[in-house]
Amino acid sequence: MLDVSGLKKIYPGQHGSVEALRDLTFKLGDGELACLVGPSGCGKTTLLKCVAGLMQPTSGTVTLAGTPVAGPPPDMAVVFQEYGRSLFPWLSVRDNVELPLKEKRLAPARRRELSDEALEAVGLTKFAGAYPWQLSGGMQQRVAIARAIAYEPRVLLMDEPFAAVDAQTRADLEDLIRALWKRFNMTVLFVTHDIDEAVYLGQRVLVMSSSPTVIQDDVAVDLPDERDQIGTRAEHRFAELRSHIYAEIRNAARPQAAATAD
């Protein structure tokens, strides 16, 4: 479904250019849920922007279902960390969810159907008429997720979407993502700083090295498919996977966050 090959990104700058991504190659199969972890500044956001067609890589390719990505693809949606800035405060929850569907030029009845389903899926049916500023942080992030789901993406990209919410809300949102992933058969690439979150959510964890960045490890999460916040996290295998990835990231982290390319 998603094929990233030899991706390289160099940011030009006045004091030397920064090689954020050196040579990234990985594939995601149709319907896979993979998490991407790596040390701070290793280029996770840069990678997502290139995959989402929001930024041109210096070299390398991103292919979505066989088609090269040259701009934002119609069957991909992105959920960012800053839900506060990604929702329009003057639009109701429903209008926020339907906005991209208008861009897609869907008829009003179809837009309504999709927003109803998405709001029901994230448990916000009762809040369709509310405004984002009337909702808690976790609820606002659920609106952002509903907006992405309503778009009916084949691939959902998430960039540290739960970094700004409290621990209990975060756990609820993690379970919501796994439920939505199963219900809508999406391919999900989920970027996080949090190793526990990556192991809990993913079928695979891609570990990025520090800059200049490559994929350092690709760990299969061989935990049972049914996950729950208490049981799964208490499993011996969960602890083993977490320790393994933690050691990889410790290895990957070097004192310098970014290398100079010239």
Ligand SMILES: Nc1ncnc2c1ncn2[C@@H]1O[C@H](COP(=O)(O)OP(=O)(O)OP(=O)(O)O)[C@@H](O)[C@H]1O
């Ligand atoms: N627009 C830009 N111009 C120049 N350098 C940039 C730009 N954006 C990012 N960088 C550099 O590229 C490297 C990777 O940044 P990026 O934001 O992709 O990392 P990240 O892994 O998402 O970071 P974090 O985990 O802290 O959010 C960093 O060294 C950063 O300073």
